[in-house]
Amino acid sequence: MKLFIDTANIEEIKEASTWGYIKGVTTNPSLIAKEGSSQKEIIEQIVKLIDGPISAEVTAEDYPHMMEQAHELYQIDPKHIVIKLPMTKDGLRASAELKKENIPTNVTLCFSANQALLAFEAGARYVSPFLGRLDDISDDSIKLIEEIVQIKRNYGYTTEIICASIRNPDHVKKCALAGGDIATVPYKVLSSLLSHPLTDRGLDSFRIDAEKTAKLTEK
Numbered sequence: 001m002k003l004f005i006d007t008a009n010i011e012e013i014k015e016a017s018t019w020g021y022i023k024g025v026t027t028n029p030s031l032i033a034k035e036g037s038s039q040k041e042i043i044e045q046i047v048k049l050i051d052g053p054i055s056a057e058v059t060a061e062d063y064p065h066m067m068e069q070a071h072e073l074y075q076i077d078p079k080h081i082v083i084k085l086p087m088t089k090d091g092l093r094a095s096a097e098l099k100k101e102n103i104p105t106n107v108t109l110c111f112s113a114n115q116a117l118l119a120f121e122a123g124a125r126y127v128s129p130f131l132g133r134l135d136d137i138s139d140d141s142i143k144l145i146e147e148i149v150q151i152k153r154n155y156g157y158t159t160e161i162i163c164a165s166i167r168n169p170d171h172v173k174k175c176a177l178a179g180g181d182i183a184t185v186p187y188k189v190l191s192s193l194l195s196h197p198l199t200d201r202g203l204d205s206f207r208i209d210a211e212k213t214a215k216l217t218e219k
């Protein structure tokens, strides 16, 4: 399962770009709003940091304006930009139209298997089911990922499933077990994927033993 970082914070993306395993970035209007710059300024910086798909979301809600924004965003960097569209009638229409122009889309705010099916049929390159927000209303987010994966396999759809609204390391593990293609993960959760107290303890003892060996060979 590929890992994307879910943030619009440039410092976080700069740091994550050095790790060697972050393959893309997703942003949304709420993440952009936290940063105090325009979406264009932020996206222009992000595309220089990560050589992978960068999702930039349209804010318009009607089809003509969505298409206008999509073309503007895509022009920032046609090699990397993916147009993020809402799971609405206009969003799906825009996805189908942009597919004809070979512009990749990510249909977001997906909360049901049927919604994912519509995104598959509308030619989306990616669909983003949200886990945390489903769990918040006591629904079963992992079951949703399993259902979407099953539908994808039944018909051989090529749309990639981006597991989004990830809140903890357990979400990441369960999405990987369920067969999600990608998890887009906040910086804090990504950092915690690496940590294990036994790794730290093992490193300490290896260091101590290596120092002993070094002293012996000095003699």
Ligand code: G3P
Binding pocket: 006, 026, 028, 130, 132, 133, 164, 165, 166, 184
């Ligand atoms: O990728 C979507 C994600 O940013 C939403 O996360 O935590 O606001 O539900 P959250």
